[in-house]
Amino acid sequence: MRRVRMTKSSKLLFGAHSGDFASLSRHLPDPANGLLVALSGGLDSTVLLDLLRQWAAKTGAELAAVHVDHQLRPSSKHDAAFCRRLCHQWGIPLVLETLDIARDGSTQESARVQRYAAIAQVAQRLGLGAVATAHHADDALETALLNFRRGTSSGGLAALLSKTEAPIPAWPDLELVRPLVEAPKARIHQYAEARGLEWVNDPTNLEGSYERNRLRHDVLPGLTDDGALLAPMLATLENLASERDALESIARTCLEGARLASPDAESIALDCAPLRKAPRAVAMLVLQRATHALPAEVALTREHLQEVLDAIESETSLDLAVRGAHVSIERGFVIVEVARGRGGKHLFTRQAHPIPIAAANLDGTSNLDETSARDGQVPWFGTTLRWKANQSVDSLVVRGPRPGDRLDARGLDGHKRVVDVLKEAGVPRSFRWRWPCLVHQQKVEWICGLRQATREDDTPPDTRTIRLFWDLEPDSVFNRVVGQTTNCFDLQYF
Known part of the structure; x- marks a missing residue:
């Protein structure tokens, strides 16, 4: 200077x-x-x-x-x-x-x-x-x-x-x-x-x-x-102040190790493991600084922070309403969402609206093996859904799970509730409504990255195919559950 x-x-x-x-x-x-x-x-x-x-x-x-x-x-x-x-x-x-x-x-x-x-x-x-x-x-x-x-x-x-x-x-x-x-x-x-x-x-x-x-x-x-x-x-x-600034520096490093890709601008997701290893004073600062990224003032008192850290250290679940937000701990994740007057029950029962899947190439010349190419793509809560098709597509959408959704699959007594598949896969409750499902004519064909419906063995000669790719951020709750960054599914229909 x-x-x-x-x-x-x-x-x-x-x-x-x-x-x-x-x-x-x-x-x-x-x-x-x-x-x-x-x-x-x-x-x-x-x-x-x-x-x-x-x-x-x-x-x-x-x-x-x-x-x-x-x-x-x-x-x-x-x-x-x-x-x-x-x-x-x-x-x-x-x-x-x-x-x-x-x-x-x-x-x-x-x-x-x-x-x-x-x-x-x-x-x-x-x-x-x-x-x-x-x-x-x-x-x-x-x-x-x-x-x-x-x-x-x-x-x-x-x-x-x-x-x-x-x-x-x-x-x-x-x-x-x-x-x-x-x-x-x-x-x-x-x-x-x-x-x-x-x-x-x-x-x-x-x-x-x-x-x-x-x-x-x-x-x-x-x-x-x-x-x-x-x-x-x-x-x-x-x-x-000097000691506090040093503590802040340590907390920033810890936050970078715990931060997961956020599904949207009104929520944050953290991995519990780095917080569990950190001293409590550092972990408290990490939680406070993480919420500062939210577009609303979140009032995490010392009592709230102690309750959150108790749950993290004991590896137990927690639902906590604080002024301005809702905090949930489940399956090794801390998720804080801006409440805007909504309680946890309402936050968890939201529905992700359907997005139509439409093929841009309708002449039958699409190369379904070119995974880097696409006929279309849409963002989905911090991830990307893209697809290739060799024919036009009708009545095909990607949406979040709905009450009553079931998946037809062998070994599941013919069908199983989609919400049960998500639970067994370890999807946190606050993320289940966000999980993408490929739906054709009101039937769930693929719970993206987790399970697909059973198809008939006999494929008619006029079968049409769409290949759907789900690309995930490496450090996201979606990726931590699925375990891979790109997931692919071929839907054949006629």
């Missing part, structure tokens, strides 16, 4: 024991990636924007700001107008975002989640690779105390100093930096006065109804001896 000399006023923030601002803050992104600054118009974010515009001028970094109006107080429009004037004065592009925050549950938490989601969307829209917030050293300690009172892990204690902790579960691949996190609030105020800056004050910061405000005004001054003990306390949090 290019070295940037400190100005006299910026040394007020971090002290004068180093001449290099970048090495002191240790929290600036690569200038080539561009930076979006979250600007509330308050003291902290105004100081941050002033500091970063100097940094951008010297490094050539692309810089923009975003102001999010939560519309939770009458003066919020005044804040937005101030940010607009400030950015116009400094020549910094500004994006204004307005939110409609529901006033049920925790208003502050809802506002925080929606604010970060809006900021991330703006950064992606502008093509900027990093987001900067104005959290400072006092904020880091306040957050640690809040989480400590509520019960937390090292990640909660060092949340504002960790380089890997995402601010919200659905946070995209954006770098989040906090350049002021080592600067005490008092020095930020000194910097603003030295620079002659103006800012707006949020009156809610003085309200005693908020737990953070009570900690800030009533607890923190005595705990830090009016700031004298802030530095060693911050050093403790930095140590915790």
Whole structure:
């Protein structure tokens, strides 16, 4: 990273024991990636924007700001107008975002989640690779105390100093930096006065109804001896953050070993074996990080995680409803699906709609031995179904199993329920409705990859043939059950 000399006023923030601002803050992104600054118009974010515009001028970094109006107080429009004037004065592009925050549950938490989601969307829209917030050293300690009172892990204690902790579960691949996190609030105020800056004050910061405000005004001054003990306390949090980042690195490696190909965007699948071998702290992080890939907020509490890990270690089945999702453990797999108000019973009884199989080549010249060629193909829950046919095809579909479906086969007393074939093959309950079945004229001809119906021995001369291939991802639940990546079936009919 290019070295940037400190100005006299910026040394007020971090002290004068180093001449290099970048090495002191240790929290600036690569200038080539561009930076979006979250600007509330308050003291902290105004100081941050002033500091970063100097940094951008010297490094050539692309810089923009975003102001999010939560519309939770009458003066919020005044804040937005101030940010607009400030950015116009400094020549910094500004994006204004307005939110409609529901006033049920925790208003502050809802506002925080929606604010970060809006900021991330703006950064992606502008093509900027990093987001900067104005959290400072006092904020880091306040957050640690809040989480400590509520019960937390090292990640909660060092949340504002960790380089890997995402601010919200659905946070995209954006770098989040906090350049002021080592600067005490008092020095930020000194910097603003030295620079002659103006800012707006949020009156809610003085309200005693908020737990953070009570900690800030009533607890923190005595705990830090009016700031004298802030530095060693911050050093403790930095140590915790470093250890947490190391744990996160181990968890990422474990997650890569446990992750299976997802059947769709609203579910994840994990192999239980790597989680069973990992220390509990690592396995908990793996489960938490895996659910962050889902397009909904999934609330896995510590109690939920303990229950899931107990089932994994004892190799027992589990159905668990959590806020936002359903967790099932069966046959050595952990499967988490976004619930969207649906319970486990409804999730497991869904039906995969039929897809017609139609031959593109109708002149009878298709070479059924060319497995790489195809007359048609369709995606199927992360897999691919493709086919070759030497004649036109009628009344042939691929669909999921239905209640009452049976397979005609020798040795099965003439027929057997499709659901029983899936159970005996070890297909997890949450995957059975997804399992493809080839159906001709309402008769199940092939439970793909598992079993085919018995056909008559005498084949008429005008028999037509379709060859169906089912291609699977190597690391998927489908492949783990079937045991091979490509499955082939010839259906002869007339």
